[in-house]
């Protein structure tokens with residue numbers, strides 16, 4: 083098969099490209115390198131990866147690549163809470179317009195599309211675990227963080243509408259805190275940040291009271307789910323949670339990283355106001371119900387948080 087990956091030079095996209103090449107597929111990546119990195123994909127060139135450094139907004143280029151491929155993973159997006167708080171206009175425009183362009187051209191050629199969404203769309207919902215058809219509770223529009231969730235929701239609506247109205251095979255994957263080697267801590271992602279902080283002697287910065295929790299899923303597990311989903315026709319027209327359901331508080335995560343990476347590093351608390359902006363709202367708990375994806379494709383995450391921390395630390399030590 084020929085696969086197109088938008089945002090393929092990013093953290094998840096580059097792991098996906100690698101897995102697809104390994105399985106014998108042809109892969110073409112389009113990425114404008116706004117948050118992705120050419121270093122992520124250069125090693126894959128010798129294994130047959132093709133890539134185009136451009137934005138999917140460039141419709142001529144996107145149309146040609148869509149024509150070439152058999153199916154599309156649409157991963158190009160603005161990600162990371164810090165980026166969203168700092169550049170809300172760019173986030174909204176990137177997330178919505180890129181999806182519009184990709185779906186429009188995919189529909190012309192009837193190419194299946196997997197849209198990567200985010201657990202952010204569950205917003206402030208407090209009823210855990212989160213199921214795909216749960217109601218969604220977002221904060222007010224004056225708080226920049228919610229722009230990300232809203233933009234991803236529009237992407238989901240678009241994908242599902244193309245399926246319903248135009249018969250385009252689309253599937254939505256809601257990713258929950260995907261982590262692993264090559265993820266950058268620059269945009270706020272907590273695991274690479276803690277590991278980098280520990281490696282450079284600390285302190286590890288725990289935002290808020292540290293009792294908020296997340297479920298971290300290794301990127302290799304996530305990639306396996308994405309590939310199976312796009313290859314499963316019964317998945318089209320549906321939304322799937324993709325994540326681990328092992329919950330850990332951020333405070334406990336900091337302690338675990340410290341123990342495994344550098345027991346001498348200190349842990350420091352930082353208020354949300356100082357970390358992000360005045361009035362920042364964080365999610366207290368975020369746990370996926372993964373029974374829908376397990377029922378359809380038999381997928382569940384395997385790698386533990388300890389394995390995740392070790393693989394990130396190993397990568398950071400080698401590339402630090």
Ligand code: UDP
Pocket residue numbers: 163259269270271272273275276287288289290294296332364365
């Ligand atoms: N966080 C933290 N210290 C950091 C970066 C993040 O305590 O240096 C917290 C953050 O406030 C959130 C959790 O870790 O409660 C996960 O943050 P991340 O940005 O990785 O993902 P998301 O907020 O999207 O779940």
